Amino acid sequence: MMMNGNADDREHGLPQRQREILALIRDRGFVTIEALSEHFAVSDQTIRRDIIRLDGAGLLQRFHGGAGVRDQTVRLGYVEKQTIAPQDKERIGAAVAALVPDGASVFLDVGTTVEAVARALRGKRRLHVFTNSLSAGSLLAGRPGIDVFVTGGVVHGADGSLVGDAVIATLERCRLDLAVIGISGFDEDGAPMDFDMQKIGIKRVAMAAARRSVAVADAGKFARSAIVRIAPAGDFGLLVTDAEPPAPLGRAFERERLAVHVAGAEA
Known part of the structure; x- marks a missing residue:
């Protein structure tokens, strides 16, 4: 929908709470509904109505569980990502785990959605999991019948990801059944995208080592873009x-x- 006028025009006449919501989001980049409802001492539903109005006016962007600045390439931090659509991510994780037979060799990428996949895999047997995510590795460590191989590398960022030549060298020696790849958004032609060049290089090597690659993303990613294309959409067997x-x-x-x-659509 085309918005007429500048942001100042659209903000004129907004209730005080909605102006304050905008100020908070512009300061922080992203704020959860829960945090806003606590801050203003109102219900979650009241905040959702405010966000819907502000999104409709083109002043912010709605996400599952919160709102952010209206920029399709906004990059959310790891803590913020953990608060977005947690139940949806768990459904995605369960759907991916259902595709993984016992005895398979699997690469798990970094990110909160892939961590949901790791949690869903804990009931599998004779599984061989390779990952550059300390978080995913710790979720599966010590589970009976699951061998976890955490790549070497340098810890990069709050998400516990490992990057560098050691990760690439490990994955180049692997022959995997499945690579589970997290993404940050999509290009107009459907190509999955991400922000971090080091992580993107690892994703590509993992995909090359795997017989099949699966992209995982909650629906909030549909409205978002990123900086770099990971691979053409057709290089992934499934989203x-x-x-x-x-x-x-x-x-x-x-x-x-x-x-x-679509996870849960068959229910």
Whole structure:
């Protein structure tokens, strides 16, 4: 929807609470609904209505569980990501785990959605898991029948990811059944995208080592872009998400022959 006028014009006449919500989000980049409801001592539903109005006016961007600055390339921090759509991510994790047979060799990428996959894999047997995520590795460590191989490398950022030549060297020696890849957004032609060049290089090597690659993303990623394309959409055999993609993106996936599995849709 095209918005007429500048932001100052659209903000004129907003209630005081909505102006303060905008100020908080512009200061922090992203704020959860829970944090806003506590800050203003109102219900979550009241905050949701405020966010819907502000999003409709083009003043902020709604996400699952909160709102952020209206920039499709906004990069959220790890703590903020943990608060977004946790139940949806758990459904995605369960759907991916259902695709993994006992005895498989699997690469787990970094990120909160992939961590949900790791939690869902804890009931598997004779599983061989390779990961550059300290968080994913710790979720599976010590589970009966699951061998966890954490790559070497340098710890990079708050998400516990490992990067560097040691990660690449380890994955280049692997022959994997499945690579589970986290993403930050999509290009217009459906290509999954991310922000961090070091992590993107690792994703590509893992995909090359795997017989099949699966992208995982909650529906909030459909409205977002990032900086760098990971690979063409068709290089992924499957996207597992929690809602149907918007029609234009869905058509792009069809053109690229990327299958989409909506977690929980069969229930």
